[in-house]
Amino acid sequence: MNLHEYQAKQLLATRGVQIPKGSVCYDGLEALIAARALGSEKVVLKAQVHTGGRGKAGGVAVVSAKDDIRSKASEIIGRKLVTYQTGPDGKPVSALLVEEFLPIDQEMYLGVVLDRNTGRVTIMASAEGGVEIETLARESPEKIVTVGVDPLRGLTPFQARNLAYRLTQNKVLAQQMTKIATVLYDIFVGFDCSLAEINPLVVSGDRVLALDAKLNLDENGLFRHPELELLRDRSQEDQLELSANKDGLSYIKLTGNIGCIVNGAGLAMATLDLIALHGGSPANFLDVGGGASEQGVADAMNILLDDKRVKAVFINIFGGILRCDVLARGVIRALNERGVALPIVARVEGTNIEEGRELFEKSGLPIDMIPSLDEAAKLVVAKAKSFNKES
Amino acid sequence: MAILVNRESRVICQGITGRNGTFHSLACREYGTNMVGGVTPGKGGSSVEGIPVFNTVWQAVQETGADVSLIFIPAAHAKDPILEAVDAGIRLIVCITEGIPPLDTASALHTVRLEGRVLIGPNTPGIISPPEGCKVGIMPGYIHKPGPVGVISRSGTLTYEVVDQLTKNGLGQSTCLGLGGDPVVGLSFVDVLKMFRDDPKTEAVVLIGEIGGSAEEQAAELIKNEFNKPVAAYIAGRQAPPGKRMGHAGAIISGGSGTAQGKIQALESAGVTVIENLTQVGLVVKRLLG
Numbered sequence: 200m201n202l203h204e205y206q207a208k209q210l211l212a213t214r215g216v217q218i219p220k221g222s223v224c225y226d227g228l229e230a231l232i233a234a235r236a237l238g239s240e241k242v243v244l245k246a247q248v249h250t251g252g253r254g255k256a257g258g259v260a261v262v263s264a265k266d267d268i269r270s271k272a273s274e275i276i277g278r279k280l281v282t283y284q285t286g287p288d289g290k291p292v293s294a295l296l297v298e299e300f301l302p303i304d305q306e307m308y309l310g311v312v313l314d315r316n317t318g319r320v321t322i323m324a325s326a327e328g329g330v331e332i333e334t335l336a337r338e339s340p341e342k343i344v345t346v347g348v349d350p351l352r353g354l355t356p357f358q359a360r361n362l363a364y365r366l367t368q369n370k371v372l373a374q375q376m377t378k379i380a381t382v383l384y385d386i387f388v389g390f391d392c393s394l395a396e397i398n399p400l401v402v403s404g405d406r407v408l409a410l411d412a413k414l415n416l417d418e419n420g421l422f423r424h425p426e427l428e429l430l431r432d433r434s435q436e437d438q439l440e441l442s443a444n445k446d447g448l449s450y451i452k453l454t455g456n457i458g459c460i461v462n463g464a465g466l467a468m469a470t471l472d473l474i475a476l477h478g479g480s481p482a483n484f485l486d487v488g489g490g491a492s493e494q495g496v497a498d499a500m501n502i503l504l505d506d507k508r509v510k511a512v513f514i515n516i517f518g519g520i521l522r523c524d525v526l527a528r529g530v531i532r533a534l535n536e537r538g539v540a541l542p543i544v545a546r547v548e549g550t551n552i553e554e555g556r557e558l559f560e561k562s563g564l565p566i567d568m569i570p571s572l573d574e575a576a577k578l579v580v581a582k583a584k585s586f587n588k589e590s
Numbered sequence: 591m592a593i594l595v596n597r598e599s600r601v602i603c604q605g606i607t608g609r610n611g612t613f614h615s616l617a618c619r620e621y622g623t624n625m626v627g628g629v630t631p632g633k634g635g636s637s638v639e640g641i642p643v644f645n646t647v648w649q650a651v652q653e654t655g656a657d658v659s660l661i662f663i664p665a666a667h668a669k670d671p672i673l674e675a676v677d678a679g680i681r682l683i684v685c686i687t688e689g690i691p692p693l694d695t696a697s698a699l700h701t702v703r704l705e706g707r708v709l710i711g712p713n714t715p716g717i718i719s720p721p722e723g724c725k726v727g728i729m730p731g732y733i734h735k736p737g738p739v740g741v742i743s744r745s746g747t748l749t750y751e752v753v754d755q756l757t758k759n760g761l762g763q764s765t766c767l768g769l770g771g772d773p774v775v776g777l778s779f780v781d782v783l784k785m786f787r788d789d790p791k792t793e794a795v796v797l798i799g800e801i802g803g804s805a806e807e808q809a810a811e812l813i814k815n816e817f818n819k820p821v822a823a824y825i826a827g828r829q830a831p832p833g834k835r836m837g838h839a840g841a842i843i844s845g846g847s848g849t850a851q852g853k854i855q856a857l858e859s860a861g862v863t864v865i866e867n868l869t870q871v872g873l874v875v876k877r878l879l880g
Binding site: 284286393422468481572 | 689690693695699729733743746754773800802803808824835839846847870
């Protein structure tokens with residue numbers, strides 16, 4: 200789950216990190232009133248969306264207080280912002296952050312992640328900010344300072360101080376940076392984040408401020424922070440993915456036309472690759488999970504049948520804990536309720552395979568049962584292509 | 591011989607009285623594993639189909655001499671049982687649980703390493719050694735067969751798929767091990783490759799990787815410099831869009847790193863045979879060994 204910039208900044212501000220003056224607005228009039236209240240010559244309008252690349256996509260505007268702020272704001276609110284990260288559908292903008300425009304002397308970077316290799320929470324900082332840290336890491340890794348934190352000791356004051364003094368020798372700035380690094384670390388650990396980032400962290404005169412902030416919360420840690428559920432903005436998430444996740448399925452929308460049902464994340468990824476290898480294009484990633492129930496399988500089937508883009512369905516199951524007869528019952532139930540209008544190819548293997556196969560045969564449903572995974576993948580690709588031509 | 595587990599291993603299950611704990615403890619025993627006990631606080635003195643249940647891991651170790659533990663504890667409470675196993679002297683901990691907060695795993699792993707123990711997982715199918723008749727995990731035992739191929743993977747069902755192909759091609763396995771699908775896990779590809787290198791019964795290795803992190807790239811470094819057995823690899827996730835978590839918490843391309851292409855390139859340049867078509871893994875490994 201991701202937070203909006205304004206939510207992340209508020210969390211930082213309540214812990215004493217300086218942020219630009221500003222407020223969140225939901226329409227043009229509010230934005231105008233907010234801009235006037237700031238009393239600064241120039242203001243910044245920032246679309247609140249869960250994506251990077253806002254600036255280039257027209258989601259950030261610096262305007263003079265004398266401009267027609269109301270209509271400028273209205274242009275941003277309510278539109279869909281398409282960036283290099285969102286895909287062609289874009290993300291809806293329902294909130295706008297109106298902030299004072301600050302003169303900036305230096306842009307820096309500060310971020311906290313869990314390093315997968317060391318298993319340690321790691322703080323990264325750079326005297327050069329404003330660019331993506333991955334780009335910086337690729338092009339000039341020597342400009343990034345990292346500090347790994349011992350999980351039993353936590354971030355010690357000297358570590359935070361070391362970090363700050365490697366970015367600046369100015370005592371006033373270093374003291375503020377030490378504090379900001381400590382706060383960001385505390386938020387990362389306290390809220391089970393997967394990423395906590397201030398980019399850019401800016402120097403303006405003798406002040407250090409968080410000009411932009413990003414907090415991503417790890418889904419597996421969310422149960423410890425039920426209060427953060429209030430900050431979730433469902434409009435920023437794909438509706439199909441949301442409802443699938445509610446049913447305990449792991450679903451991700453892709454751009455093709457072959458609907459896939461698989462058990463296990465690795466096999467599900469490999470199934471997409473196999474379809475693509477044979478010239479097809481998958482409509483989704485869907486892992487029904489190891490211990491799926493008959494209802495879970497039926498729910499998965501219904502998600503694919505609801506998807507207008509799907510021209511053929513591919514079922515690829517290697518039954519372990521999930522028994523093939525349970526799978527067959529779920530698929531048959533969904534298809535009997537909805538009727539079959541699409542070609543369906545199934546490759547089913549593993550626990551209780553005989554019983555599963557028998558159930559499919561008795562059902563009389565037009566499902567192609569293909570024992571070879573390779574042949575099954577080729578067949579579903581061919582079916583999706585010919586179905587496309589017919590309709 | 592095999593790596594990490596064998597017929598002498600004395601295995602307990604933490605969470606044995608739960609639905610999954612019971613089911614899989616019995617399945618492991620049926621496969622041949624020496625299941626010497628189970629732990630559920632408050633249920634000490636009872637038994638699960640003849641397997642004695644203890645209140646604490648310490649008691650279980652005292653009574654049974656257990657050295658391996660299989661953990662089925664819900665994610666919200668899984669950190670403490672790992673620490674308890676370390677404290678009681680357990681050498682190898684296999685944590686099946688999916689969904690543990692990564693900071694909990696990281697903190698437990700720190701202690702595991704300080705004390706010189708081994709953690710497999712979390713979010714792993716576990717480990718199985720067919721020649722030793724020892725299974726500590728949830729994989730279907732019947733698809734495996736004793737033989738010379740070592741299998742290391744970050745996934746469950748994808749590993750079953752590959753093992754099934756190996757067996758159908760007449761290739762048995764020395765040990766199959768799932769590292770786990772989480773971003774932070776105990777054993778890595780590099781750790782297990784070193785064990786396979788030193789295991790005389792392993793003649794070839796199949797490495798099953800996926801997008802996210804850089805464990806495969808590190809494996810490639812090791813293979814290039816200090817590995818002398820043939821390695822075949824399959825990498826899942828070529829079609830995965832960036833920034834999306836593909837089912838496994840650890841399977842995510844972030845900021846252009848962790849892509850399947852990058853991993854395939856690294857492995858190929860280390861001399862690994864990378865297989866593009868999943869359904870050909872069995873055949874390719876047969877050729878490698880032929």
